[in-house]
Amino acid sequence: MTALFWIIKVLTTGMGETASDFLAHALAPPVAVGIGAVGLAAALVAQLWAPRYRAGIYWFAVVMVSIFGTMAADVLHVALGIPYAVSTAAFAVALAAILWLWYRTEGTLSIHTVIAGRRELFYWSTVLATFALGTAAGDLTAATFGWGYLGSGLIFAAAIAVPAVAFRARRLGPVAAFWTAYVITRPLGASFADWMGVSTARGGLGLGTGPVTAAWAAVIVALVGYLAYSRADRAQVPIG
Template identity: 55%
Template sequence: MTSTARRARSGSTTTGALHGAVRVPGIIAAFWVTKGLSTALGEGASDYLVQAMAPQIAVVLGFVAFLVALAVQFRQARYRAWTYWFAVAMVGIFGTMAADVMHVALGVPYSVSSALYAGLLLAVFWLWRRTEGTLSIHAIDSPRREAFYWATVVATFAMGTALGDFTAFTLHLGYFTSAAVFAALILVPAVGYRRLGWNPVFCFWAAYVVTRPLGASIADGLAKPRSAGGAGLGDGPVALVLLALIVLMVAYLAVTKADVPRAQEPTPAPGPVAARG
C-alpha cells in the first residue's frame, strides 16, 4: 500500500476530513421521503417568512442560516443525519427565496428564471464532472467534491422553484395539476433505472431535480388560499407540520443509521481512467 493510500485510509489529509468517508447519505426510501418533505418545507417556510417580516430581512436571515448550515456540515468528517438534513432544509429555504427574488423583485419571468437556473445547473454539472471525473454521490468523500454537491443542490432548488411556479402560473396548470405532472415525471427515471438499465447517476439527479417542483407544488397547493387554487391551510401551519415530519424522519435516521453509507475504498483522483467511470 502506498503512503498516499495509507493516508487516505487513515483519514490523515491536509483538510482534516476523512478521505474515503462518504459525506452524504445512502439512497434508501427514507432519503426520498425526507428530501420531498424538505422541498415542500423550503417553499412553505420561505413564503411564510417573507410575509411575516420585511422581505429584505427575511432574505438576509435566510442567507445567514444557509451559510451557518453549510459551515456546520463541512465541519463533519463523514455523514451525520442532523447536520446534513439541516443543511438541506436551509438550502431549500434560501434557494426558494433566491428564485422568488428574481421574479418578484427583478421582474424576471418564470420561463426565463427557469432557463437561467437550468443553465447554471448544467454548468455546475459540467465543471464537477470535468474536475472530479464523476458525478456519483457515492464519491462525495472530500471537501471539494462536497462543495460541488452543495452547489448542485442549491441550483436544483432554485431551478425547481422557478419551474414549479412556471407550470402553476405561466402555464395556468395550478398547484395540484402541476404536482401531478411532476409526480408522473419523477417516475420516468425510476422506471428507467429499475426496468431499462439507465445510468444510475443520471437517474438519481433527474429524480432529484424533479423532487423540488413536486414538493413546492404540493406545499403551495395546501397552503395558498382557495381563491388562488389552494386548500387554504396557510403557509405557517403547513411549514410547521412539514418541519415536525422532517424532525421525526431525521430522528429515525439518526437512531437507526439506516442511511449511513457502507465503508468503501477511497475513490480515485480524477484522471483518464476515473473520467471514464
C-alpha cells in the same frame, strides 16, 4: 432506506417553499432573505466541518438550501420582474454548467464518491442549483402555464416516475437517474405544499403557509430523528 431518503427529500422541498413564503410575508423581504442567507451559511459550515456524516446536520443543510433556493428564485421574479420562463432557463443553464465543471474536474458525478473537500463543494453547489431551478419550474407550470398547484404536483409526481422506470429498465444510468429525480423532487414537493398552504382563491386548501411549514417540519424532524437514532443510513450516505 432509499424510499426514506426520497420521502425526506420531497418533504424538505415543500417545507422550504412554504417557509420561504411565510418569512417573506411575516418579515420585510430583505430581512427574510438575510435570515435565509445566514441560516444557509451556518448550515453549510456545520456540514463541511463535520468530521463524518450526521443525519441532523446533513438534513438541516438540505432544509436551509431549500429555503434559500426558493428565496433566490422568488427574488428574480418578484423583485426584479424576471419571467419564470427566463429564470427557469437560466437556472437550468447554471445547473448544467456546475455539473459539467464537476465532471470535468473529478471525472464522476456519483454521490458515492463525495466524501469531503472539493467534491463536497461541487455537491452542495449542485443541490442549491437544483432547488432554485425546481422552484422556478414549479412556479412556471403553476402560474405561467396555468396548471395550478395541484395540477403541477400531479404532473411532477408522474414525471418523477420516469427516471425510476428508465433506471429499472436499464435505459438510464444510476447517476443520471439520481440527478434527474433529484431536480424533479423540488417542484413536486413545492407544488403540493403550496396547494395546501395558499388560499382557496388561488386554488389551494387555505391552510396557511405557517401551519403547513410547521406540520411538514415536524414530520421531517421525526424521520431524521429516526435516522439519527437507528443509524440505518450511515452506510449509504457518504457525504460529510
